[in-house]
Amino acid sequence: MEEARANGPNGELPRPVVEGPTNPMVTPLLTDLYQFTMAYAYWKAGKHNERAVFDLYFRKNPFGGEYTVFAGLEECIKFIANFRLTEEEISFVRQSLPSSCEDGFYNYLRGIDCTDVEVYAISEGSAVFPKVPLVRVEGPVAVVQLLETPFLNLINYASLVATNAARHRFVAGKSKLLLEFGLRRAQGPDGGIGASKYCYLGGFDATSNVAAGKLFGIPLRGTHSHAFVSSFMSPDEIVGKSLHSSDGSTTCEDFVSLVQTWLSKIQWSNSLNGTFGETNQSELAAFMSYALAFPNNFLALVDTYDVMRSGIPNFCAVALALNDLGYKAVGIRLDSGDLAYLSCETRKFFRAIEKEFGVSEFGKMGITASNDLNEETLDALNKQGHEVDAFGIGTNVVTCYSQAALGCVFKLVEINEQPRIKLSEDVSKVSIPCKKRSYRLYGKEGYPLVDIMTGENEPPPKVGERILCRHPFNESKRAYVVPQRVEELLKCYWPGNCSDHKREDLPSLKEIRQRCINQLEQMRPDHMRRLNPTPYKVSVSAKLYDFIHFLWLNEAPVGELQ
């Protein structure tokens, strides 16, 4: 993230100026109306500046898994760093509230920003778990409420799609290229841009989305579509047929004829014999044109007519002609049919070409597969055996088709230094009160063992010292842990006016991506597996446990059986 610096009026070392959110539509109005009605009611009650602490967390990992990748923090910080209501926005708020609301409130809105707000968060790209605060926001209650909806909006989808991407990576394995192709099916323009960013964060290698490439420096991939293939009629329409050799030393004046010669060699070859008859000429013309335009980057989509009877022989003829001129074709893409079978048949054909014509490495030609891939189909491909080197994944990864939302919530845990609890008949929805600290405790083998939340002022867990970790709501679940390493999870990403804390730098997207990869690699494998993963333990200190249950009893009404 780029930061501009300007000297303050008294020449003091200035705070870094953080640029605004990626999407200019992220403004203070990107919030629920009730945040403004509440702000008015707080203001009217003289309560707006009471200092409140809110926790942002989720209750359940997505996709039936036992981990989540935290993402979206940078956009939140960019948002609050530039949080100010414009006159136009204030005037819209005025229109939207009852006319009985007093003018003084709009003057108040004119003055607010996030200099009184502090934001503590787990580092973006971390593995995170239910109930543990991802973000803790402290500040004047009316201002912090206004941040609720945009924070949830910026974090919910980002974390969901990053997790989804990480899960796809896990199934595909480290050695495969993962390409995100989802822009056309994404939930709106920045559903697409966000997907590209957070899929990359979650471990994808590249995207087809040019805008995301420009905004975030994500590597771009893409060649051609079926329409390109069917836009050609026959090789006769190719006008410019000449192609320089790769080293520039010679020129082939008729690349079209060279390809056609190779095609008949393939057709008449004994080892390849009988696998196909006439190939589709419009496809052949399209491949030749594409190769003439991109002789160094020839990757062809081979399923417009028929993969094995047309696409693959046509591709090989063009690739062999390119080879004559010193170019190395990149490979093919399959976008339909039985990808396991077709990739294996294709690989055999490539190997047969290598053998028959003595073109070394031809058998290792790249095979990309696309067409509605998801975790299940990747897993099925692995089980069947396949020869795919790269997967292009669209709809399922970007829209998180198997679970389209993450349920992060934003709960008041303290106001005026008074702890608050949100009760519910559903125990999983009871909030954990108090301004808290959280720690990740690591075991002997280097794996994280448990996350523990404590009260703000409790002494932190110490390496080598036994500590009791309790389930927050189930009194029988508890365990002693002797941590070999203790990591404090919440770091200060926005100190506001509070000078006690240095602001953590916002790392680059590449660094966040690497953190994600490292974090998931250090998890114990049974937490990560697709089927029946073991839940990672989340706990509270004994002291916090007692306090939660004291407060709960205090707030819950006593029933009367009738």
Add this chain to the structure above:
Amino acid sequence: MEEARANGPNGELPRPVVEGPTNPMVTPLLTDLYQFTMAYAYWKAGKHNERAVFDLYFRKNPFGGEYTVFAGLEECIKFIANFRLTEEEISFVRQSLPSSCEDGFYNYLRGIDCTDVEVYAISEGSAVFPKVPLVRVEGPVAVVQLLETPFLNLINYASLVATNAARHRFVAGKSKLLLEFGLRRAQGPDGGIGASKYCYLGGFDATSNVAAGKLFGIPLRGTHSHAFVSSFMSPDEIVGKSLHSSDGSTTCEDFVSLVQTWLSKIQWSNSLNGTFGETNQSELAAFMSYALAFPNNFLALVDTYDVMRSGIPNFCAVALALNDLGYKAVGIRLDSGDLAYLSCETRKFFRAIEKEFGVSEFGKMGITASNDLNEETLDALNKQGHEVDAFGIGTNVVTCYSQAALGCVFKLVEINEQPRIKLSEDVSKVSIPCKKRSYRLYGKEGYPLVDIMTGENEPPPKVGERILCRHPFNESKRAYVVPQRVEELLKCYWPGNCSDHKREDLPSLKEIRQRCINQLEQMRPDHMRRLNPTPYKVSVSAKLYDFIHFLWLNEAPVGELQ
């Protein structure tokens, strides 16, 4: 949509200037890289200006239904009206393509816009069906390809979420208020903004999303959250206790005491006796504060502690105190628990209050329900019986949780006046070739009977004349129809330089919403029902049928059994 007009250089009557897309991130770079690599290959082959026709359509209705609401057109038109690559964008494209690409291409990119492009579309807000083109785009092949991804991105989610909203409306019934509360769970910032726009289009009444209210004039709704309730400790902290009466004639100096008096009346009432003991005082304080801030708009969230033992009696005490001062409370919101049961119990309580204290209309107090509502839960509530007047729906409607993507595609159907077909082993994926016209034929009872596609130059179906409608791929499925009304579906929304056609005006969002409501009301009920709806028929003319199958045979390779 606002339009600015400026005189052209020769004083000629100018084309209206259309403002840009709602989201400034919608630029020509919001596309897949392969659109640019193909554009280069077309350009290199001298083929870039060949006139191509593409159809945008989907293959299957979403959500297990038999209809779809078409949305997103206005944003597409705003996009192409302003389609130009900036120097910065061109320079990024240059960076992203191989360095071997020739400079001339970038000069070409500098010059392109959509003045040579024509866009024909079904009116936004219409009921639409599989295979029938929603949009037909004609123009230079390289330019039209660049439009593919943004058009799909802008239409896929818009149509999906509008359809989802319409389905929720269908189950909820016309008389209920439907409020969209999904911003916090939406897929990114304009996943949220788009959801608010297209839920309104699909028949919702209002949104909580302030930014969407400002951008599109959608009515806004919202009051307060659980955090507001738990931010109060007790009525003692309320400082400003006075409230003017509604007509301004008197002032109640101690509204807090007035409420407390009412609360004991309720507690000691015979008819309400025994339903609750002490209510939660922090909740009572929050309700009083909210009422003091919004005496005309008092709507309280009643489930922070316990609905029947605390929330409802507290609400009633405040509402009755307001009533003394001439204000009418708006109602309550339930956000957890058994909504059918709680809404009925609440209604009984309100009626008992009306009777006991002679407050007319109190029994009709508004009841809003929220908490993970979707089509199924609305249907279940209807079956159980409930007393809810308004539904707040979030996650499920905005993320289209039950099906997170619509699969619109963009297929080449003609180039240089040559019809093109895209084959597939899966018949449902074979495209319908040719530049076509489409008509909706209506029967005697006013219902639409069938959509029919014909070749561009076939005579249109005539009212009262029998016409054969054939299934495009199943030879045995055909039917004669004598239409009582014939509606041509594709209208010209962007004529480019083509002066034959007048450009259709883009209607306001309210008008599109009304079209959607009208269109769905005029469908035969069996197409609309939730369970096992009857498919609406989509057909081709006899002539087009014959041509499709001629072309198919012509392009498909002949297999060799081995």
